[in-house]
Amino acid sequence: MLENGQIESIFRRNNKRKAIVVSVSFIVLFVSVIVSISLGTFRMSFTEVVDVLFFGRTFVDGPYGPVNANFIVFDIRLPRVLCAALVGAALAIAGAALQGLFRNPMASPSVIGISSGAAFGACLAMAFGFSIAAGALAIPSMAFIFAFITLFLVYFMARTKLGVPVTMLLLSGIAIGAFFSGLVSLLQYIMPEQQLGGVVFWLMGSLAQCGWNEFRLILLPILFGSMILVLFSKDLNLLSLGDDQAKNLGVNVERTRVIILCATALVVAGAVSVSGVIGFVGLIVPHIIRMLIGPDHKLLLPMSLVGGAIFLVIVDTVSRMVITGGMPVGIITAILGAPFFLYILRTRKKEVWG
């Protein structure tokens, strides 16, 4: 028997722990952003970056005299780092939400094919020059439409009378993802050659083209979608117990699921439209966060946002350092992610095959 007040203290302690975890992670994110900005062909120190960012310093001493660091920081590195953070955050929260929704630690935007769908939409817009007709919004909106179509295709193909069995979900995700990848290849085949190089590079998953325009383009969809997901974290907790229990506890399952799927499609489309297919972020990050802080979506979703941002900022920095000019970051996440996928598959068989 516990003494009186002990449950309260657990409750309070949990809340306090959450506050600490969140603030620490924001500090880590801040530090990784600064470090990422400081690294590159022209290296700066941590304090120089802080000076330039926050205290209006313009010139930094380089090996051949003063360098316009203001330009490097604000016009080149900062937008790219912020895009990396946004894209990572988007993919990670989408993965966390999908894993909860499908009650499976293997679900993620790339595994269940949404990324390929969104990529096809974006490719379609690029290939036929929709952006000239409809402006900059064409690529993300096409990505969104196709992310959405893919998600619902996968979902309804996997659905049976008894719910959405995980094997069905993963297999239909793979099939539909492969279908859209095929369509992307078809587009590449018939595309004029001058556009091909850019599209190929983009498809590998790269943040190299990210500037302020891209940042502005995806900020709202990712922010809005993530906000909806965070607002529905209480519901996601219940849905992650399974449909019957969620219904028993008062969740309007069908409606909530559609809302969560739409919000997920929105953030994934935002991410894919500027950075192509960066795989496995949505798988790795939520998984690690869940191991660290537990499965409560109230904390898991915001922490996946921050964790995803940190992860992709770091990996993108590495990709810039490996090869001058930068290697597509999607290559690194795929090389890291596939073994990780297998690791989860082997260690958590029970949950995976549910």
Place this chain on the structure above:
Amino acid sequence: MGLKLNVSSLSFSYGKRKDAVDDVSFDADKGEVIGIIGQNGCGKTTLLKCINAVLKPKGGVVMIENENVLSMPRKDIARNIGVVSQHSMIIFPYTVLDMIMMGRYPAKNSFESYNTEDLEVVKRSMAETGVEAFAERTIDELSGGERQRVLIARALAQEPEILLLDEPTLHLDVNHQFELMELIRRLASERNMLVIIVTHDIMLAARFCDRIIMMENGAIFTSGKTEDVLTSDNLARVFRIDARVSYDERIGGLNVMFIGKSE
């Protein structure tokens, strides 16, 4: 105010198959413990799912205090009916406290978070079911009996007046079976709840239920007071089992002894 629960001419079928629940009607009121028994596949679980509208019946109505459950929002249903279903796979290891707190979901608005009032309700449910000691453990670390109690605590945190339990004693050792059934009895009287239990355990049903509904092929074979329903004749008819039922003063209730299969 009408009866707490009124089920009339309820039927349900999975697809085109024969009705899994076939024209079931019964009334029940607060403070009662009702057992639903019958052979495997006789529609007991399906009936429970129709009562709280997890399954939409093909015909008939379920009324809670004269209100049709089908016209109630899910949260309203969950405020009236708490359900403990058979074990389902636990994918994510929530802590016991988090798990029971989820029972407060129907009491909150969409984006409202759980507060200290909810914590009070949760504490009371935890005390009643005796699960405070593992508040911080995760659900996958618990034994079957502990987990069952946690799920009951969660259902109680919904503050429902009706509790539906599907095979609550399954997988429990005999000591925990009795403990759980005593808990259920106590809840029915102390919280003045209506408790409906689907069970395979005729012996426990005989001791702890006020009334029994005996089902066969989706329909009610017979129902009424426990001593009227649990007779050797009925058990032989529905379960094809030879049993002796007698009042046992050591128990202060019915004792059922199975002799063997009857052909």
